[in-house]
Amino acid sequence: MSPLRRFLRTPEAVAGALLLAMLIAMALSASLLFPGDPQAIAGPALLPPFQDWSLPLGTDRLGRDVLAELFHGARTSLAVGLAAAAAALVVGAVVGTLAGFAGGLVDEVLMRITDAFQTVPSFLLALAFVSVVGPSLGVVVIAIALGTWTGPARVARAEVLSIRERDYVAGARVIGMHPLAIAFREVLPNALPPVLAMSSVIVAAAILTEAALSFLGLGDPNRVTWGGMIAEGRAVLRTAPFLSIVPGIALVLTVLGVYLAGEGIVETTAVRRGLS
Amino acid sequence: MSGFTISRRTMLAGSAMLLASTAMPAPGWAQTPKKGGRLVLAADSEPRNLNPAIVASNGVFFISSKIVETLAEASFDGKDGLAPRLALSWEGAADGLSATFKLRDGVKWHDGKPFTSADVAFSALQIWKPLQNLGRTVFKDLASVDTPDDLTAIFKFAKPTPFQLIRNALPALSSVVPKHIYEVGKIEDNPANNAPIGTGPFKFGEYKAGQYYRLTKNTDYWGKHEPYLDEIIYQVLPDRTSAASALEAEEIQLAAFSAVPLADLDRISKVPGLKVISKGYEGLTYQLVVEINHRRKELADLKVRQAIAHAIDKDFVIKTVFLGYAATATGPVPKNDPQFYTADVPTYAFDVAKANALLDEAGYKKGPDGKRFTLKLLPAPYFNETKQFGDYLRQALAAIGIDAELVNNDSAAHIKAVYTDHAFDLAVGPPVFRGDPAISTTILVQSGIPDGVPFSNQGGYKNDALDALIAKASETLDASARTDLYKEFQKEVATDLPLINVAEWSFISVARDTVGNIANNPRWAVSNWADTYLES
Numbered sequence: 001m002s003p004l005r006r007f008l009r010t011p012e013a014v015a016g017a018l019l020l021a022m023l024i025a026m027a028l029s030a031s032l033l034f035p036g037d038p039q040a041i042a043g044p045a046l047l048p049p050f051q052d053w054s055l056p057l058g059t060d061r062l063g064r065d066v067l068a069e070l071f072h073g074a075r076t077s078l079a080v081g082l083a084a085a086a087a088a089l090v091v092g093a094v095v096g097t098l099a100g101f102a103g104g105l106v107d108e109v110l111m112r113i114t115d116a117f118q119t120v121p122s123f124l125l126a127l128a129f130v131s132v133v134g135p136s137l138g139v140v141v142i143a144i145a146l147g148t149w150t151g152p153a154r155v156a157r158a159e160v161l162s163i164r165e166r167d168y169v170a171g172a173r174v175i176g177m178h179p180l181a182i183a184f185r186e187v188l189p190n191a192l193p194p195v196l197a198m199s200s201v202i203v204a205a206a207i208l209t210e211a212a213l214s215f216l217g218l219g220d221p222n223r224v225t226w227g228g229m230i231a232e233g234r235a236v237l238r239t240a241p242f243l244s245i246v247p248g249i250a251l252v253l254t255v256l257g258v259y260l261a262g263e264g265i266v267e268t269t270a271v272r273r274g275l276s
Numbered sequence: 277m278s279g280f281t282i283s284r285r286t287m288l289a290g291s292a293m294l295l296a297s298t299a300m301p302a303p304g305w306a307q308t309p310k311k312g313g314r315l316v317l318a319a320d321s322e323p324r325n326l327n328p329a330i331v332a333s334n335g336v337f338f339i340s341s342k343i344v345e346t347l348a349e350a351s352f353d354g355k356d357g358l359a360p361r362l363a364l365s366w367e368g369a370a371d372g373l374s375a376t377f378k379l380r381d382g383v384k385w386h387d388g389k390p391f392t393s394a395d396v397a398f399s400a401l402q403i404w405k406p407l408q409n410l411g412r413t414v415f416k417d418l419a420s421v422d423t424p425d426d427l428t429a430i431f432k433f434a435k436p437t438p439f440q441l442i443r444n445a446l447p448a449l450s451s452v453v454p455k456h457i458y459e460v461g462k463i464e465d466n467p468a469n470n471a472p473i474g475t476g477p478f479k480f481g482e483y484k485a486g487q488y489y490r491l492t493k494n495t496d497y498w499g500k501h502e503p504y505l506d507e508i509i510y511q512v513l514p515d516r517t518s519a520a521s522a523l524e525a526e527e528i529q530l531a532a533f534s535a536v537p538l539a540d541l542d543r544i545s546k547v548p549g550l551k552v553i554s555k556g557y558e559g560l561t562y563q564l565v566v567e568i569n570h571r572r573k574e575l576a577d578l579k580v581r582q583a584i585a586h587a588i589d590k591d592f593v594i595k596t597v598f599l600g601y602a603a604t605a606t607g608p609v610p611k612n613d614p615q616f617y618t619a620d621v622p623t624y625a626f627d628v629a630k631a632n633a634l635l636d637e638a639g640y641k642k643g644p645d646g647k648r649f650t651l652k653l654l655p656a657p658y659f660n661e662t663k664q665f666g667d668y669l670r671q672a673l674a675a676i677g678i679d680a681e682l683v684n685n686d687s688a689a690h691i692k693a694v695y696t697d698h699a700f701d702l703a704v705g706p707p708v709f710r711g712d713p714a715i716s717t718t719i720l721v722q723s724g725i726p727d728g729v730p731f732s733n734q735g736g737y738k739n740d741a742l743d744a745l746i747a748k749a750s751e752t753l754d755a756s757a758r759t760d761l762y763k764e765f766q767k768e769v770a771t772d773l774p775l776i777n778v779a780e781w782s783f784i785s786v787a788r789d790t791v792g793n794i795a796n797n798p799r800w801a802v803s804n805w806a807d808t809y810l811e812s
Contacts, residue, residue, distance in 0.1 A: 039670070235537045
């Protein structure tokens with residue numbers, strides 16, 4: 001059975017993939033369907049959903065189109081989620097590989113640094129970093145990556161520790177390859193699969209962290225974010241609950257989609273490994 | 277006794293009376309205030325320093341004005357808009373070099389010591405003038421305070437000082453603290469700053485960080501039969517959405533300073549047992565102002581500033597951001613000020629085409645992407661409304677081709693960025709008008725203010741004509757001549773636009789129907805509440 005068919009046979013994976021596809025479609029079509037600034041004032045303030053079909057999800061306190069904000073928010077969420085996860089995985093894999101491959105003092109130093117980062121709750125770290133540097137999209141990505149790279153680093157190191165004793169690594173040494181070249185050309189690619197398996201969890205967590213930061217007013221104010229939308233809706237929670245509920249549902253579905261799809265991939269690959 | 281037989285007629289008459297009483301506004305029905313009870317209300321901030329003589333701000337007054345009293349309080353119907361508190365009368369000398377205060381007899385501090393003119397002299401010379409945020413400007417020429425007897429304090433000024441200004445400053449700037457407590461040690465470090473001792477109707481009880489402040493009745497208060505309440509509890513509710521639910525659940529009886537979000541007022545006004553009151557803040561008008569950094573070459577151009585003024589739809593701001601609970605502004609003095617306001621100033625109607633034309637004229641043509649130039653916009657984080665107006669302003673500027681990039685900061689970082697580092701192009705600020713332009717308004721446009729003074733002109737604006745006008749007004753003793761100078765001042769500010777005044781707003785109280793004597797003076801929320809009572 002091909003991996004794709006195996007993937008398609010698990011219903012939760014399919015559901016996740018569909019949700020994810022929808023999210024990606026939203027993000028990609030945002031500027032086609034809603035050109036211009038999504039924060040532009042489009043109609044009367046606090047219009048409830050399903051009243052005016054040119055503004056199907058209604059408007060917020062300033063009269064901005066909630067649907068347009070939702071689509072553009074999908075972009076921010078996805079961009080931040082993927083960028084932060086990519087940054088965390090790259091940094092984690094590099095640090096883990098170096099530590100595992102070099103061993104000795106380098107290993108000790110790198111792992112103690114990892115410990116230090118792990119002892120601080122990752123959200124607190126992100127909060128502190130953004131408050132000091134000032135909120136912008138790049139800073140938010142770095143802030144989230146700061147708290148999440150430690151997991152991949154530990155997994156990569158553990159994997160590298162077993163791989164570096166393999167024969168082909170010894171062979172590479174014998175032919176006089178530079179140790180760094182061995183680490184990154186021979187060892188790292190083989191240590192990568194279990195690290196990548198963590199990516200879905202990291203992306204999901206990154207999306208949530210970004211939303212939480214925006215909710216606390218530490219997101220990039222020049223971009224629409226779901227967390228920011230929820231925070232703004234909170235002031236009128238009793239009179240216009242849809243302003244918080246709509247982006248809240250989007251957030252839940254996104255995190256669920258990313259997680260389910262990721263789980264599906266991991267399971268498919270695990271079954272394949274188990275079979276081979 | 278025939279009086280007890282109930283006929284149909286008396287029954288009807290009785291129910292008609294009942295109907296009439298519910299229809300009538302509360303003040304029309306002369307009720308005798310009830311004694312006793314505990315008033316629980318929402319507090320949204322927890323000031324550390326509770327000494328109103330040092331920190332003259334509404335956050336501090338909200339709590340400490342019940343403990344520490346001023347010489348006079350604002351009043352709706354009193355002479356010059358004042359009602360006596362610790363001072364019974366006040367008079368300025370014709371030469372502007374002295375002002376005489378006759379003090380109330382028989383007033384005692386909470387620790388039992390008598391209140392005398394020595395306390396007033398000490399507060400004025402040792403605290404208001406050197407230490408108080410607002411007193412530094414108003415009392416800068418105060419040279420000495422003579423105390424010929426225990427009940428007379430004569431302020432002597434080194435330079436002629438308009439008595440109109442001193443009078444207008446009394447409600448906010450003249451908190452009197454006890455000399456015998458403060459004369460030992462450093463005033464700023466005195467423990468009484470955190471547990472104030474005053475002459476007010478309530479004594480400081482206790483403070484539990486993150487939970488509550490408790491004030492207890494001063495049984496020795498000078499006011500006859502006052503205070504009515506036994507206790508006031510300030511329940512700390514930092515989350516703005518929780519005040520409304522706490523009121524509905526009858527956990528608190530009062531939420532002042534718009535602790536209930538404006539968007540909730542419409543709903544909450546329909547809840548039985550709760551009333552929404554917009555009176556009682558007339559003396560605490562906040563102004564929504566666009567602060568401008570004149571160091572930016574584009575913004576130094578008057579045409580650009582005019583264009584920005586024309587790009588702002590003030591009516592939309594009132595309707596959408598303030599949900600109608602505000603008024604449009606024409607200049608640096610709010611419309612509701614009875615003494616100084618003039619409508620005779622240039623105004624800037626909402627006109628995007630005109631704004632675009634002005635920018636073209638100024639030489640800032642639209643680029644191929646429709647943008648003329650980019651600005652950094654820093655909305656002050658203190659109010660929901662200032663933040664929302666920041667969002668609106670960004671859109672309004674986009675409509676005239678100015679790309680504004682929002683920068684959000686917390687309070688401390690915002691004050692540093694704007695007033696110390698000048699790291700802004702436009703900022704949205706909420707300065708307060710305190711009854712006289714010389715107290716905290718002229719400082720917003722005057723030049724020569726050192727870096728780091730918050731809520732002052734830190735935009736690098738310098739206008740010699742305006743500076744001269746401010747200087748002249750500060751030494752003009754005749755009240756009507758002085759008022760005319762400030763009318764001139766308003767005209768000059770509205771013409772040259774060192775900053776753009778957008779709106780003026782105040783606060784809303786929501787209270788249970790059982791709370792009596794609410795909003796009976798223009799600074800009610802920060803007055804002493806001696807006459808506030810609870811019906812059971």
